[in-house]
Amino acid sequence: MRLKVDHFDIAQIAESGECFRWRKIDDCEYVGVIGNSVCRVKQCDNMVEFDGISETEFRRYFDLERDYSEIQKYYEKDNVLAEAMWCGNGIRILNQDKFETLISFIISANNNIPRIKKSVEALSKGFGKHIEDEFYAFPTPGELARASLDELKACGLGYRNQYVYKTCREIAAGKDLGQIAKLPTELCRKELLKFTGIGPKVADCIMLFSMQKYDAFPVDVWIKRIMESLYFGEERSLNEIARYAKEKFGEYAGIAQQYLFFYVREKELK
DNA sequence: TGCCAGGGCGCCG
DNA sequence: CGGCGCCATGGC
Numbered sequence: 001m002r003l004k005v006d007h008f009d010i011a012q013i014a015e016s017g018e019c020f021r022w023r024k025i026d027d028c029e030y031v032g033v034i035g036n037s038v039c040r041v042k043q044c045d046n047m048v049e050f051d052g053i054s055e056t057e058f059r060r061y062f063d064l065e066r067d068y069s070e071i072q073k074y075y076e077k078d079n080v081l082a083e084a085m086w087c088g089n090g091i092r093i094l095n096q097d098k099f100e101t102l103i104s105f106i107i108s109a110n111n112n113i114p115r116i117k118k119s120v121e122a123l124s125k126g127f128g129k130h131i132e133d134e135f136y137a138f139p140t141p142g143e144l145a146r147a148s149l150d151e152l153k154a155c156g157l158g159y160r161n162q163y164v165y166k167t168c169r170e171i172a173a174g175k176d177l178g179q180i181a182k183l184p185t186e187l188c189r190k191e192l193l194k195f196t197g198i199g200p201k202v203a204d205c206i207m208l209f210s211m212q213k214y215d216a217f218p219v220d221v222w223i224k225r226i227m228e229s230l231y232f233g234e235e236r237s238l239n240e241i242a243r244y245a246k247e248k249f250g251e252y253a254g255i256a257q258q259y260l261f262f263y264v265r266e267k268e269l270k
Numbered sequence: 271t272g273c274c275a276g277g278g279c280g281c282c283g
Numbered sequence: 284c285g286g287c288g289c290c291a292t293g294g295c
Binding site: 017018105106108109110111112113115116160163196197198199200201202205218219220221222223238261265 | 274275276277278279
């Protein structure tokens with residue numbers, strides 16, 4: 001399947017830290033697992049070629065119905081964001097599976113992205129369904145609930161094994177993420193915070209990357225640093241940063257956050 | 271070799 | 284509420 005796309009850069013998306021299952025083939029080609037499918041994406045400028053999933057699913061997953069130029073216009077008068085948006089012009093907020101995103105971001109706590117990726121792959125290989133070759137679907141709640149504490153630790157989860165162990169059992173027992181996702185942002189957040197291993201930052205990531213809560217503004221160490229450096233000029237508490245950002249950036253604060261996250265890490269890299 | 275990582279939990283004031 | 288020590292492990 002071939003599509004013309006705008007504000008879309010598969011490399012930026014795959015490296016943006018919102019997803020952990022995409023693997024680089026070369027500079028313009030990536031392979032990832034979406035649900036029970038393996039999807040290959042090759043991009044040359046504005047043209048993408050993909051297989052493995054339907055066009056409808058592709059458009060849904062990559063948020064293609066949203067006009068990102070409109071969002072960028074909304075933020076263009078902010079000099080910091082203007083530069084960040086120029087840097088990560090092809091970033092999009094993915095529409096990922098709720099359970100996979102929830103578990104992945106529990107694992108992300110006090111962790112680094114390469115290791116998070118390894119852990120998510122290990123969980124998939126150990127407890128998910130085989131798709132093809134070396135690709136495995138992320139386990140369902142029931143499948144993951146079969147893993148023992150030691151098996152989870154063996155997937156590289158470290159002390160987070162207990163968080164995953166407890167939380168996936170609650171969800172396998174009937175807690176409905178679909179219902180939680182229907183709640184308005186603040187109530188949704190409150191429900192997510194009841195799970196073990198989910199604090200403010202992780203809850204915001206789950207809402208932003210799998211529940212279409214674009215006003216959620218996750219504050220991690222990178223966002224804290226760039227906000228303190230470019231907006232405050234001094235140290236601020238996590239709560240204060242989140243409050244300020246949601247006020248300043250409004251209903252798409254989460255998208256602004258993702259531009260900032262990509263930008264600060266891109267600068268760090270060179 | 272140490273420092274750090276898309277933080278959360280438990281406890282304390 | 285806000286601050287603090289602790290937590291496993293591997294990437295760099």
